[in-house]
Amino acid sequence: MIAHLISIGNELLIGDTVNTNASWLGQFLHNRGVQVTQVYTITDEPEQIKLTIQQALNKADLVISTGGLGPTLDDVTKKSIAELFDVDMRHEQSVEKHIKELFRRRNLPYSKSNQAQSLIPNNAELLFNASGTAPGMLFTVQDSLLVVLPGIPHEMEHLMTTQIAPRLQDWGSLNIFETRYLKVAGIGESDLIDNWLPNIKSSLNESINLAFLPSSGQVCLRLTGRGKSREEAMIRVHNLSFEIKQRLGNLIYSDEKEDTLDCALGRILTQYGYRLATAESCTGGLMGHMLTETPGSSVYVQGGVIAYNNAIKMSQLGVDASILDQKGAVSAEVALQMAKGVAERMGVECGISSTGVAGPGGGSPEKPIGTVWMGFFTPTQHFAVRAEFSNSRSINKLKSVITAFETLRRCLLGMDELPYNLQKVYPDSLEPVDKAQKGQSHTLSSGDSLNS
Numbered sequence: 001m002i003a004h005l006i007s008i009g010n011e012l013l014i015g016d017t018v019n020t021n022a023s024w025l026g027q028f029l030h031n032r033g034v035q036v037t038q039v040y041t042i043t044d045e046p047e048q049i050k051l052t053i054q055q056a057l058n059k060a061d062l063v064i065s066t067g068g069l070g071p072t073l074d075d076v077t078k079k080s081i082a083e084l085f086d087v088d089m090r091h092e093q094s095v096e097k098h099i100k101e102l103f104r105r106r107n108l109p110y111s112k113s114n115q116a117q118s119l120i121p122n123n124a125e126l127l128f129n130a131s132g133t134a135p136g137m138l139f140t141v142q143d144s145l146l147v148v149l150p151g152i153p154h155e156m157e158h159l160m161t162t163q164i165a166p167r168l169q170d171w172g173s174l175n176i177f178e179t180r181y182l183k184v185a186g187i188g189e190s191d192l193i194d195n196w197l198p199n200i201k202s203s204l205n206e207s208i209n210l211a212f213l214p215s216s217g218q219v220c221l222r223l224t225g226r227g228k229s230r231e232e233a234m235i236r237v238h239n240l241s242f243e244i245k246q247r248l249g250n251l252i253y254s255d256e257k258e259d260t261l262d263c264a265l266g267r268i269l270t271q272y273g274y275r276l277a278t279a280e281s282c283t284g285g286l287m288g289h290m291l292t293e294t295p296g297s298s299v300y301v302q303g304g305v306i307a308y309n310n311a312i313k314m315s316q317l318g319v320d321a322s323i324l325d326q327k328g329a330v331s332a333e334v335a336l337q338m339a340k341g342v343a344e345r346m347g348v349e350c351g352i353s354s355t356g357v358a359g360p361g362g363g364s365p366e367k368p369i370g371t372v373w374m375g376f377f378t379p380t381q382h383f384a385v386r387a388e389f390s391n392s393r394s395i396n397k398l399k400s401v402i403t404a405f406e407t408l409r410r411c412l413l414g415m416d417e418l419p420y421n422l423q424k425v426y427p428d429s430l431e432p433v434d435k436a437q438k439g440q441s442h443t444l445s446s447g448d449s450l451n452s
Helices: 019-032 048-060 077-085 093-105 113-118 154-169 189-196 230-251 260-271 286-291 310-317 321-325 332-346 394-411
Strands: 002-008 035-042 062-066 089-091 119-121 125-126 138-140 145-147 176-185 207-214 219-225 253-254 276-278 299-306 351-357 371-377 382-388
Touching: 002 019, 002 048, 019 035, 019 062, 019 154, 035 048, 048 062, 048 077, 048 145, 062 154, 077 119, 077 138, 077 145, 089 125, 093 113, 113 119, 119 138, 125 154, 145 154, 176 230, 176 394, 189 207, 189 219, 189 230, 207 230, 219 230, 230 253, 253 260, 260 286, 260 394, 276 286, 276 332, 286 299, 286 394, 299 310, 299 332, 310 321, 310 332, 321 332, 332 371, 332 382, 351 394, 371 394, 382 394
Parallel strands: 002 035, 002 062, 062 145, 276 299, 276 351
Antiparallel strands: 089 119, 125 138, 138 145, 176 219, 176 253, 207 219, 351 371, 371 382
Protein backbone atom coordinates (compact mmCIF):
# COMPACT_ATOMS: atom_id res chain seq x y z
CA MET A 1 0.00 0.00 0.00
CA ILE A 2 1.45 3.34 -1.13
CA ALA A 3 0.76 6.49 0.88
CA HIS A 4 1.39 10.21 0.30
CA LEU A 5 1.36 12.76 3.11
CA ILE A 6 0.27 16.39 2.76
CA SER A 7 1.17 18.94 5.43
CA ILE A 8 -0.82 22.17 5.05
CA GLY A 9 0.19 25.50 6.58
CA ASN A 10 2.27 28.57 5.87
CA GLU A 11 3.76 28.27 9.35
CA LEU A 12 5.48 25.05 8.25
CA LEU A 13 7.02 26.64 5.17
CA ILE A 14 8.45 29.71 6.92
CA GLY A 15 9.79 27.74 9.86
CA ASP A 16 7.51 29.01 12.62
CA THR A 17 6.38 25.42 13.27
CA VAL A 18 8.42 22.25 12.91
CA ASN A 19 6.63 19.59 10.86
CA THR A 20 6.60 16.78 13.40
CA ASN A 21 3.35 15.36 12.00
CA ALA A 22 4.97 14.03 8.83
CA SER A 23 7.72 12.32 10.81
CA TRP A 24 5.24 10.71 13.20
CA LEU A 25 2.95 9.58 10.39
CA GLY A 26 5.84 8.14 8.40
CA GLN A 27 6.92 5.94 11.28
CA PHE A 28 3.35 5.04 12.26
CA LEU A 29 2.48 3.88 8.74
CA HIS A 30 5.80 2.12 8.16
CA ASN A 31 5.27 0.02 11.28
CA ARG A 32 1.91 -1.09 9.86
CA GLY A 33 3.10 -2.11 6.43
CA VAL A 34 2.27 1.11 4.54
CA GLN A 35 5.01 2.57 2.35
CA VAL A 36 5.17 6.37 2.33
CA THR A 37 6.73 7.48 -0.96
CA GLN A 38 6.12 11.23 -0.94
CA VAL A 39 5.54 14.08 1.51
CA TYR A 40 4.20 17.47 0.42
CA THR A 41 4.36 20.68 2.48
CA ILE A 42 2.12 23.36 0.99
CA THR A 43 0.56 26.76 1.65
CA ASP A 44 -2.93 27.56 2.95
CA GLU A 45 -4.03 28.48 -0.58
CA PRO A 46 -7.22 26.76 -1.84
CA GLU A 47 -5.92 26.17 -5.37
CA GLN A 48 -2.68 24.68 -4.07
CA ILE A 49 -4.59 22.42 -1.68
CA LYS A 50 -6.90 21.15 -4.41
CA LEU A 51 -4.08 20.62 -6.89
CA THR A 52 -1.87 18.73 -4.42
CA ILE A 53 -4.66 16.48 -3.16
CA GLN A 54 -5.66 15.57 -6.71
CA GLN A 55 -2.05 14.82 -7.69
CA ALA A 56 -1.59 12.64 -4.63
CA LEU A 57 -4.83 10.72 -5.22
CA ASN A 58 -3.69 9.96 -8.78
CA LYS A 59 -0.49 8.30 -7.48
CA ALA A 60 -1.21 6.80 -4.05
CA ASP A 61 -3.59 4.32 -2.49
CA LEU A 62 -3.80 6.37 0.69
CA VAL A 63 -3.47 10.15 1.04
CA ILE A 64 -3.34 11.78 4.48
CA SER A 65 -3.50 15.54 4.92
CA THR A 66 -2.95 17.41 8.18
CA GLY A 67 -3.72 21.03 9.01
CA GLY A 68 -6.14 23.76 8.02
CA LEU A 69 -9.21 22.51 9.89
CA GLY A 70 -9.37 25.15 12.61
CA PRO A 71 -11.86 28.02 13.05
CA THR A 72 -9.67 30.88 11.74
CA LEU A 73 -9.56 32.57 8.35
CA ASP A 74 -6.47 30.68 7.17
CA ASP A 75 -8.09 27.29 7.84
CA VAL A 76 -9.42 26.57 4.36
CA THR A 77 -8.74 22.86 3.89
CA LYS A 78 -12.32 21.68 4.40
CA LYS A 79 -13.78 24.27 2.05
CA SER A 80 -11.13 23.54 -0.60
CA ILE A 81 -11.88 19.80 -0.51
CA ALA A 82 -15.63 20.47 -0.88
CA GLU A 83 -14.84 22.57 -3.96
CA LEU A 84 -12.52 19.87 -5.33
CA PHE A 85 -15.29 17.26 -5.12
CA ASP A 86 -18.03 19.78 -6.00
CA VAL A 87 -20.19 18.96 -2.99
CA ASP A 88 -22.06 20.95 -0.37
CA MET A 89 -21.51 20.86 3.38
CA ARG A 90 -23.61 19.03 5.93
CA HIS A 91 -24.06 19.73 9.61
CA GLU A 92 -22.92 17.14 12.15
CA GLN A 93 -24.87 17.61 15.34
CA SER A 94 -22.62 15.26 17.34
CA VAL A 95 -19.63 17.49 16.57
CA GLU A 96 -21.47 20.67 17.53
CA LYS A 97 -22.63 19.11 20.81
CA HIS A 98 -19.08 17.99 21.56
CA ILE A 99 -17.60 21.43 20.86
CA LYS A 100 -20.20 23.19 23.02
CA GLU A 101 -19.48 20.83 25.90
CA LEU A 102 -15.75 21.46 25.61
CA PHE A 103 -16.29 25.22 25.72
CA ARG A 104 -18.70 24.93 28.63
CA ARG A 105 -16.16 22.99 30.70
CA ARG A 106 -13.49 25.57 29.90
CA ASN A 107 -15.85 28.46 30.60
CA LEU A 108 -15.34 29.88 27.10
CA PRO A 109 -17.91 31.55 24.79
CA TYR A 110 -19.19 29.50 21.84
CA SER A 111 -18.93 31.52 18.61
CA LYS A 112 -20.04 31.33 15.00
CA SER A 113 -16.48 30.37 13.96
CA ASN A 114 -16.56 27.38 16.24
CA GLN A 115 -19.96 26.32 14.93
CA ALA A 116 -18.50 26.15 11.42
CA GLN A 117 -16.27 23.30 12.58
CA SER A 118 -19.32 21.02 12.76
CA LEU A 119 -19.76 21.32 8.97
CA ILE A 120 -18.14 18.69 6.74
CA PRO A 121 -18.40 17.91 3.01
CA ASN A 122 -21.39 15.76 2.05
CA ASN A 123 -19.23 12.94 0.67
CA ALA A 124 -17.10 12.64 3.81
CA GLU A 125 -17.28 10.01 6.50
CA LEU A 126 -16.95 11.65 9.89
CA LEU A 127 -13.92 10.76 12.00
CA PHE A 128 -15.07 11.97 15.41
CA ASN A 129 -12.33 13.85 17.28
CA ALA A 130 -12.73 13.30 21.00
CA SER A 131 -9.46 15.15 21.66
CA GLY A 132 -10.36 18.47 20.05
CA THR A 133 -12.84 20.59 18.14
CA ALA A 134 -11.85 19.84 14.53
CA PRO A 135 -13.28 16.53 13.23
CA GLY A 136 -11.35 14.32 10.87
CA MET A 137 -12.80 13.17 7.56
CA LEU A 138 -12.49 10.14 5.32
CA PHE A 139 -13.18 10.20 1.58
CA THR A 140 -13.29 7.30 -0.87
CA VAL A 141 -12.19 8.49 -4.30
CA GLN A 142 -12.34 5.71 -6.91
CA ASP A 143 -9.48 3.37 -5.92
CA SER A 144 -7.89 5.73 -3.39
CA LEU A 145 -8.61 6.92 0.14
CA LEU A 146 -8.23 10.47 1.47
CA VAL A 147 -7.90 11.00 5.21
CA VAL A 148 -8.12 14.62 6.38
CA LEU A 149 -6.88 15.30 9.90
CA PRO A 150 -6.31 18.32 12.16
CA GLY A 151 -2.76 19.64 12.39
CA ILE A 152 -2.53 19.67 16.19
CA PRO A 153 -0.23 16.71 16.84
CA HIS A 154 -2.04 15.04 19.74
CA GLU A 155 -5.40 15.28 17.91
CA MET A 156 -3.93 13.88 14.71
CA GLU A 157 -2.26 11.02 16.61
CA HIS A 158 -5.48 10.22 18.45
CA LEU A 159 -7.48 9.92 15.22
CA MET A 160 -4.80 7.84 13.50
CA THR A 161 -4.52 5.47 16.44
CA THR A 162 -8.22 5.01 17.21
CA GLN A 163 -9.90 5.34 13.82
CA ILE A 164 -7.43 4.81 10.98
CA ALA A 165 -5.09 2.09 12.29
CA PRO A 166 -7.89 -0.51 12.75
CA ARG A 167 -8.87 -0.10 9.08
CA LEU A 168 -5.44 -0.39 7.47
CA GLN A 169 -5.53 -4.17 7.15
CA ASP A 170 -8.90 -4.03 5.40
CA TRP A 171 -7.57 -1.35 3.09
CA GLY A 172 -4.77 -3.56 1.80
CA SER A 173 -1.92 -3.05 4.26
CA LEU A 174 -0.91 -6.66 3.77
CA ASN A 175 2.88 -6.51 4.11
CA ILE A 176 4.16 -6.55 7.66
CA PHE A 177 7.36 -4.67 8.42
CA GLU A 178 9.87 -5.48 11.14
CA THR A 179 12.59 -2.93 11.90
CA ARG A 180 15.77 -3.15 13.94
CA TYR A 181 18.42 -0.54 14.62
CA LEU A 182 22.16 -1.13 15.10
CA LYS A 183 24.17 1.82 16.41
CA VAL A 184 27.85 2.63 16.02
CA ALA A 185 29.96 5.67 16.92
CA GLY A 186 33.33 7.02 15.87
CA ILE A 187 33.14 5.55 12.39
CA GLY A 188 31.88 7.19 9.20
CA GLU A 189 29.38 5.93 6.64
CA SER A 190 31.98 5.44 3.92
CA ASP A 191 34.31 3.55 6.24
CA LEU A 192 31.45 1.30 7.32
CA ILE A 193 30.36 0.39 3.83
CA ASP A 194 33.83 0.20 2.24
CA ASN A 195 35.84 -1.56 4.93
CA TRP A 196 33.41 -3.28 7.26
CA LEU A 197 30.39 -4.12 5.11
CA PRO A 198 31.83 -4.18 1.57
CA ASN A 199 29.57 -6.89 0.12
CA ILE A 200 26.48 -6.37 2.21
CA LYS A 201 24.45 -5.34 -0.84
CA SER A 202 24.34 -8.97 -1.96
CA SER A 203 22.30 -9.78 1.16
CA LEU A 204 19.64 -7.17 0.37
CA ASN A 205 16.51 -7.46 -1.77
CA GLU A 206 12.96 -6.16 -1.92
CA SER A 207 12.14 -8.07 1.28
CA ILE A 208 15.10 -6.88 3.38
CA ASN A 209 16.54 -3.38 3.32
CA LEU A 210 19.46 -1.59 5.02
CA ALA A 211 19.67 2.18 5.50
CA PHE A 212 22.48 4.30 6.98
CA LEU A 213 21.27 7.16 9.19
CA PRO A 214 24.21 9.40 10.15
CA SER A 215 24.34 12.01 12.90
CA SER A 216 27.20 13.85 14.60
CA GLY A 217 29.84 11.24 15.30
CA GLN A 218 27.44 8.31 14.96
CA VAL A 219 25.69 6.13 12.39
CA CYS A 220 22.45 4.23 12.96
CA LEU A 221 21.90 1.21 10.71
CA ARG A 222 18.20 0.60 10.11
CA LEU A 223 17.29 -2.93 9.04
CA THR A 224 13.80 -3.37 7.59
CA GLY A 225 12.30 -6.74 6.75
CA ARG A 226 9.02 -7.29 4.92
CA GLY A 227 6.83 -10.41 5.00
CA LYS A 228 3.34 -11.85 4.89
CA SER A 229 3.59 -12.49 8.62
CA ARG A 230 5.40 -10.97 11.58
CA GLU A 231 7.49 -14.11 11.93
CA GLU A 232 8.61 -13.99 8.30
CA ALA A 233 9.63 -10.33 8.59
CA MET A 234 11.44 -10.96 11.89
CA ILE A 235 13.43 -13.86 10.46
CA ARG A 236 14.70 -11.71 7.60
CA VAL A 237 15.74 -8.93 9.96
CA HIS A 238 17.36 -11.40 12.35
CA ASN A 239 19.45 -12.99 9.60
CA LEU A 240 20.76 -9.65 8.32
CA SER A 241 21.36 -8.41 11.86
CA PHE A 242 23.37 -11.55 12.65
CA GLU A 243 25.53 -11.07 9.56
CA ILE A 244 26.26 -7.41 10.39
CA LYS A 245 27.01 -8.19 14.04
CA GLN A 246 29.45 -10.89 12.93
CA ARG A 247 31.35 -8.27 10.95
CA LEU A 248 31.18 -5.29 13.31
CA GLY A 249 31.32 -7.03 16.67
CA ASN A 250 31.75 -4.61 19.59
CA LEU A 251 31.73 -1.64 17.24
CA ILE A 252 27.95 -1.90 17.69
CA TYR A 253 27.15 -0.25 20.99
CA SER A 254 23.40 -0.94 20.90
CA ASP A 255 20.59 -2.59 18.94
CA GLU A 256 17.87 -0.48 20.54
CA LYS A 257 16.54 2.53 18.64
CA GLU A 258 16.16 4.80 21.68
CA ASP A 259 19.42 3.76 23.32
CA THR A 260 22.25 6.30 23.54
CA LEU A 261 26.02 6.10 23.63
CA ASP A 262 26.21 7.50 27.15
CA CYS A 263 23.82 4.74 28.30
CA ALA A 264 26.02 2.11 26.67
CA LEU A 265 29.09 3.56 28.37
CA GLY A 266 27.21 3.67 31.66
CA ARG A 267 26.35 -0.02 31.43
CA ILE A 268 30.02 -0.93 31.02
CA LEU A 269 31.09 1.30 33.91
CA THR A 270 28.41 -0.29 36.09
CA GLN A 271 29.45 -3.78 35.02
CA TYR A 272 33.02 -3.17 36.16
CA GLY A 273 32.03 -1.17 39.21
CA TYR A 274 33.87 1.90 37.93
CA ARG A 275 32.99 5.53 38.56
CA LEU A 276 33.72 8.36 36.15
CA ALA A 277 34.65 12.04 36.52
CA THR A 278 34.99 14.63 33.76
CA ALA A 279 37.40 17.52 33.26
CA GLU A 280 36.13 19.78 30.51
CA SER A 281 37.53 22.82 28.79
CA CYS A 282 36.32 23.13 25.19
CA THR A 283 33.17 21.05 25.77
CA GLY A 284 32.06 23.37 28.56
CA GLY A 285 30.10 20.82 30.61
CA LEU A 286 28.50 18.94 27.72
CA MET A 287 30.10 15.68 28.81
CA GLY A 288 28.54 15.94 32.24
CA HIS A 289 25.20 17.01 30.81
CA MET A 290 24.96 14.07 28.42
CA LEU A 291 26.12 11.55 31.02
CA THR A 292 23.51 12.68 33.53
CA GLU A 293 20.62 12.64 31.05
CA THR A 294 20.23 8.96 31.92
CA PRO A 295 18.17 8.21 35.06
CA GLY A 296 20.31 6.40 37.61
CA SER A 297 23.60 7.70 36.22
CA SER A 298 24.62 8.73 39.74
CA VAL A 299 25.73 5.10 40.15
CA TYR A 300 28.71 5.71 37.88
CA VAL A 301 29.00 9.51 37.47
CA GLN A 302 30.87 11.09 40.37
CA GLY A 303 31.13 14.68 39.15
CA GLY A 304 33.11 17.00 36.95
CA VAL A 305 35.12 20.19 36.63
CA ILE A 306 34.60 22.79 33.91
CA ALA A 307 38.17 24.07 33.70
CA TYR A 308 37.67 26.70 31.02
CA ASN A 309 40.30 29.03 32.42
CA ASN A 310 43.90 27.93 32.79
CA ALA A 311 43.92 28.99 36.44
CA ILE A 312 41.19 26.43 37.11
CA LYS A 313 43.14 23.77 35.23
CA MET A 314 46.03 24.37 37.62
CA SER A 315 44.20 24.88 40.91
CA GLN A 316 41.46 22.26 40.53
CA LEU A 317 43.13 19.63 38.35
CA GLY A 318 46.81 19.97 39.11
CA VAL A 319 47.96 20.93 35.61
CA ASP A 320 51.54 22.25 35.70
CA ALA A 321 52.02 25.90 34.83
CA SER A 322 55.22 24.97 32.99
CA ILE A 323 53.28 22.64 30.70
CA LEU A 324 50.75 25.37 29.93
CA ASP A 325 53.65 27.75 29.21
CA GLN A 326 55.57 25.44 26.93
CA LYS A 327 52.89 23.26 25.36
CA GLY A 328 49.75 25.39 25.55
CA ALA A 329 46.34 24.51 26.90
CA VAL A 330 45.49 22.53 23.77
CA SER A 331 48.02 19.75 24.09
CA ALA A 332 48.40 16.10 24.93
CA GLU A 333 50.20 16.94 28.15
CA VAL A 334 47.35 19.10 29.44
CA ALA A 335 44.67 16.59 28.41
CA LEU A 336 46.58 13.83 30.20
CA GLN A 337 46.99 15.81 33.41
CA MET A 338 43.35 16.94 33.37
CA ALA A 339 42.05 13.37 33.08
CA LYS A 340 44.34 12.01 35.78
CA GLY A 341 43.83 15.04 37.99
CA VAL A 342 40.03 14.86 38.04
CA ALA A 343 40.07 11.11 38.69
CA GLU A 344 42.50 11.39 41.60
CA ARG A 345 40.83 14.42 43.17
CA MET A 346 37.38 12.85 43.00
CA GLY A 347 38.57 9.41 44.04
CA VAL A 348 37.25 7.54 41.00
CA GLU A 349 38.60 4.86 38.71
CA CYS A 350 38.12 6.71 35.40
CA GLY A 351 38.65 10.27 34.24
CA ILE A 352 38.15 11.86 30.82
CA SER A 353 39.10 15.34 29.66
CA SER A 354 38.73 17.72 26.74
CA THR A 355 40.75 20.73 25.68
CA GLY A 356 40.67 22.25 22.22
CA VAL A 357 40.05 25.11 19.85
CA ALA A 358 36.29 25.07 19.52
CA GLY A 359 36.13 28.13 17.24
CA PRO A 360 35.09 30.09 15.36
CA GLY A 361 38.28 31.99 16.23
CA GLY A 362 41.55 31.24 17.97
CA GLY A 363 43.04 28.75 15.54
CA SER A 364 46.63 28.62 14.33
CA PRO A 365 48.54 26.63 11.69
CA GLU A 366 49.71 24.22 14.40
CA LYS A 367 46.33 24.04 16.10
CA PRO A 368 43.58 24.86 13.59
CA ILE A 369 39.98 25.40 14.59
CA GLY A 370 38.46 22.06 15.50
CA THR A 371 41.63 20.67 17.08
CA VAL A 372 40.75 18.79 20.26
CA TRP A 373 42.84 16.77 22.67
CA MET A 374 40.99 14.26 24.83
CA GLY A 375 42.59 12.58 27.84
CA PHE A 376 41.74 9.21 29.42
CA PHE A 377 42.66 7.76 32.79
CA THR A 378 41.52 4.23 33.75
CA PRO A 379 42.80 1.54 36.12
CA THR A 380 44.88 0.09 33.28
CA GLN A 381 45.61 2.94 30.85
CA HIS A 382 46.55 6.61 30.73
CA PHE A 383 46.61 8.18 27.26
CA ALA A 384 45.40 11.04 25.09
CA VAL A 385 44.14 11.31 21.51
CA ARG A 386 44.10 14.23 19.10
CA ALA A 387 41.22 14.86 16.70
CA GLU A 388 40.37 17.54 14.19
CA PHE A 389 36.71 18.21 13.56
CA SER A 390 35.12 21.26 11.86
CA ASN A 391 34.79 25.05 11.88
CA SER A 392 31.50 24.85 13.77
CA ARG A 393 31.71 25.43 17.51
CA SER A 394 28.59 23.40 18.34
CA ILE A 395 29.64 20.47 16.12
CA ASN A 396 33.13 20.47 17.62
CA LYS A 397 31.76 20.28 21.14
CA LEU A 398 29.30 17.47 20.34
CA LYS A 399 31.79 15.42 18.33
CA SER A 400 34.38 15.79 21.08
CA VAL A 401 31.95 14.33 23.61
CA ILE A 402 30.83 11.49 21.32
CA THR A 403 34.43 10.63 20.45
CA ALA A 404 35.51 10.72 24.10
CA PHE A 405 32.64 8.47 25.21
CA GLU A 406 33.26 5.98 22.40
CA THR A 407 37.01 5.95 23.03
CA LEU A 408 36.49 5.18 26.71
CA ARG A 409 33.85 2.54 25.88
CA ARG A 410 36.21 0.74 23.52
CA CYS A 411 39.10 1.08 25.95
CA LEU A 412 37.14 -0.54 28.78
CA LEU A 413 36.11 -3.38 26.43
CA GLY A 414 39.74 -3.99 25.48
CA MET A 415 39.28 -2.99 21.84
CA ASP A 416 42.36 -1.91 19.87
CA GLU A 417 40.43 -0.01 17.16
CA LEU A 418 39.94 3.64 18.18
CA PRO A 419 37.30 6.00 16.72
CA TYR A 420 38.35 7.45 13.37
CA ASN A 421 41.64 5.51 13.61
CA LEU A 422 42.92 7.96 16.23
CA GLN A 423 46.27 7.16 17.82
CA LYS A 424 47.01 6.90 21.53
CA VAL A 425 49.66 9.19 22.98
CA TYR A 426 51.11 8.02 26.30
CA PRO A 427 52.84 10.20 28.93
CA ASP A 428 56.21 8.48 28.53
CA SER A 429 56.23 9.11 24.78
CA LEU A 430 56.18 12.90 25.18
CA GLU A 431 59.15 15.24 25.35
CA PRO A 432 60.06 16.30 28.89
CA VAL A 433 59.04 19.75 30.05
CA ASP A 434 61.41 22.15 31.81
CA LYS A 435 60.02 22.10 35.35
CA ALA A 436 62.16 25.08 36.30
CA GLN A 437 59.48 27.31 34.87
CA LYS A 438 56.83 25.88 37.16
CA GLY A 439 55.02 28.53 39.16
CA GLN A 440 56.02 31.41 36.90
CA SER A 441 53.38 33.56 35.25
CA HIS A 442 52.60 32.30 31.80
CA THR A 443 50.97 33.51 28.62
CA LEU A 444 48.63 31.54 26.44
CA SER A 445 50.00 30.18 23.20
CA SER A 446 48.31 31.14 19.95
CA GLY A 447 45.11 29.15 19.59
CA ASP A 448 44.90 28.40 23.32
CA SER A 449 42.69 31.31 24.31
CA LEU A 450 39.20 31.01 25.77
CA ASN A 451 38.12 29.11 22.67
CA SER A 452 39.61 26.10 24.44
